[in-house]
Amino acid sequence: MDYEKLGLKMGLEIHQQLNTSQKLFCPCPCELQDKKPEYKLMRTLRPTQSELGMIDRAAYEESRRKLQFTYEAYKHDTCLVESDEEPPHPLNSEALEIALILSSLLNMAVVDEFHTMRKQVIDGSNTGGFQRTGLVATDGYMDTEYGRVKIENLCLEEDAARRIGQKKGHVVFRLDRLGIPLVEITTDPSMKHPEQVRDVAYQIGQVLRSTKVKRGLGTIRQDLNISISEGARVEIKGVQDLDLMPTMVENEVTRQIKLIEIRDELQRRNAEVMDEIYDVKELFQGTESKIISKALENGSVLAIKFKGFAGLIGVEVQPGRRFGTELAGYAKKMGVSGLFHTDELPAYGITQEEVESVRTFLDLQEEDAFILVADEDEKARNALLEVIRRAKTAIIGVPEETRKARDDANTEYLRPLPTASRMYVETDIPLQIIDRDYLEEIKSNLPELPDDKEARIIKEYSLSQDLAHQLVRRNRADDFEEVMASTDVDSTTVASTFAYTLKELKRDGKDISKLDIGCLKNTFNMVSDGKITKEAVQEVLIGVCDGEPSPEEAAKNLNLVMLSENDVEKIIAQIVSSNAKMVEERGIGAMGPLMGMAMKQLKGKADGKLVNKLLRDKLQS
Structure with a gap:
């Protein structure tokens, strides 16, 4: 790929837990618990308006899922701060000091005052519906073989609760991780080559490891921002394997190129996404499809029609993943297991006759397509509304999204890209002045890179x-x-x-x-x-x-303790005595075979140099 011609831009966000004695705003330990939780809390969360009266689009979409959250907690390892039942305690000064050390190592300008902000998050990972975060430093840099990369921001914030599981609209979190201090390091989008982003992630990781940070799985998380000139900014969450980063960049660039090609073809066809949702339950009476049969018992079979989409829903946009998979990702966020579309039918027990009956019912032309969802009525309708929204975007271009990294270096839809409407001031925590003399003292005692x-x-x-x-x-x-x-x-x-x-x-x-x-x-x-x-x-x-x-x-x-010199000498004397005829015939020439016998009998419990010396002395005497 000609990345320069494509206008590739990439940026990194790295989140690293700090190894402090307590959490960021309470005295609880910063350790994950494997014992049985001692009590539970229940919450439902909703979005609120920013100071300008705006609602963040990502928070709004999460609220439409109508999830209920359970939080597992402990009497002594978690407290009322994590439960959002008590105001936060003063800022952890140890965590701030580590953040200042990192800022200095990354050549950054430290702010005069640390202000704590609230960042609205209603996916359940924070009991209060927001994450506390604050800006520590700006305008740093890091040199790579592809050029200098600017480090835009370093923030100090609290980690989210640990997700334990999910079942039918109910998500379980554990509060042991909530509040562990972490730093968020953000670069500008100046990286232009897939190998460069891996290099920068590695270098920042090495700088982090020169300070007091936690080690092990889950303690560091990388998010990757990617865009091309005709595409859109996409944030890929949870990139764990640095060696997969270049491939993930290539796959995302390929995805955006394919979506642009689909857009151009849809516009050429004057494609249109219809808003009406049709109930086609009656068309599937006696169907052999297990999914649809189950929905017929207590749910609905709903359909929507897309004018001009035929053949494009099945186009591969990433290795092994098609445009239909993109649409299904939006539907699944509303709780359904998936969808059916014309480019893959007949299949899954749906016959050609049933496909034709739906086409006739919807009055489809040759270039038109339909989408089917079979599930509980409300879930199915919400899923199709999301599919309609995504399909309309396809006619315009590549949507801005937050996507989840997969182990195969592909990505899947997670939620819309957040907006600035989710940030507001934390009124329960006073600002912290960063003393310049204190900062100079830190800079004069930086750890070795x-x-x-x-x-x-x-x-x-x-x-x-x-x-x-x-x-x-x-x-x-x-x-x-x-x-x-x-x-x-x-x-x-x-x-x-x-x-x-x-x-x-x-x-x-x-x-x-x-x-x-x-x-x-x-x-x-x-x-x-x-x-x-x-x-x-x-x-x-x-x-x-x-x-x-x-x-x-x-x-x-394990019988590994070495023998004393006296004990070794006795064993050698016994070996020489047992092989007296060989010694008489060969003299010092018997050294090699006897050395092998001695080392075999001693089984590593004597130093080879000592055995050699004692054996030679014995033969010479």
Whole structure:
């Protein structure tokens, strides 16, 4: 693709949880709970007008779904602030300090006053119907091989509640995640190449990891904004795999190009979307379609007609996904399982005769199409109203949307793109003045950036570039240096353990959370003291993962503790005595076979250099 000619623009929004001792506006812990919830709350949410009397379109669409929300909570791990039954406490100063450090690392201009705002969100992820957020810094930058990228904003905000499940218009959330501090870092739309957006996401991630941020699945989330000149801005939520980013960009650009082609053909045909919804229930009496048969019992079978849409609903717009899938995405937001359209029928138990009866009933011409939805009457009607709205947009062009990232690098419809109408001032929290002297103190004590740290440990510890890169990338460099300060084991052995051994153990299903820094120090100190060999380190760590109380106990119970020099000497004397004839015939030439016998019998419980020395001395004597 010629991205310059297409006018490709991309921007990133990165959300990262901070590793603080308490939440942003209450003293609750910032840890997710796996125990049974102790009580529940019920809520229904509705949109409210902004100060200018406007209602956000995304909030309005959510309200039409008429969802009910249950919030699971705990007596001691959550509180009344998360339940929206008590005013927020003062701002977490530790979280603000981390945000200021990040702003400085990203070359940003910090604001003089931190003002907390309310951002309306009524998808149930916030009990009060809004998320608290505030601007910390603006106008930063980051250099890449494709050019400089501007970092527009850095905001400090509270994370949303954790979604547990959904069933028939009822959504369950848990309040343990609500209120955990996070930063939102937003770039400008200056990225023009798919590889560049991955590079920027990686670099920002590395800067984040140089500070006190949480690690692990779900603690960092990337949203990607994409547009082309004839298309529209689309926000893709939840891009987890950085390596999939370039493919996701390509697929979104392809989708917009295909939608533009569909628009041009619809306009050429003078296409029209009819507003009337038809009840075609009577046409499907005795149908073989299971979905429609079920709807005939307590629901409706409804149809709408599109003039000039024939053949276009089945056009592929993303790999394996068609324009009909786009329309179905809008219908599903209203609670139906899907829809039927003429480009895929007859199928799903719907016969050609039934298709023709619907075409005749709706008075369709050759280039016309119809959409069917079979479900409860209200849900089916709301679904078709959404499909009508989306189909009308297709005649105009590409709609602005918020879309959800899929594991196959495609996307699916989530909701309309939010507007500025959802922001208003938080009146329960006073503004916070950011002292300039305090900011200068932070700037004079900034943490080491990942690239600088990598270069330093290569030089200081004589590590290969690969090992140093893996330590920094896996956020193990500080642990590595702490162990090296307490042991004389060679740096390559220690680094390899952090960079690769721990990864292999985790992949094999071992609980490496038991291998804290104290455990690793003790293990390598045993090597320094001559109690175990370097080769035994992995087996000791496996023993601790499997339940041994300490590295010492693991080495003892697994028979890995090295023998004393005196014990080794006795074993060598016995081997030489048992092979006296070989020694008599070969003399020092028996060294090789006897060394193999000794190492096999010692099973790694003696250093090879010591065995070699003692055996040579014995043969020479």
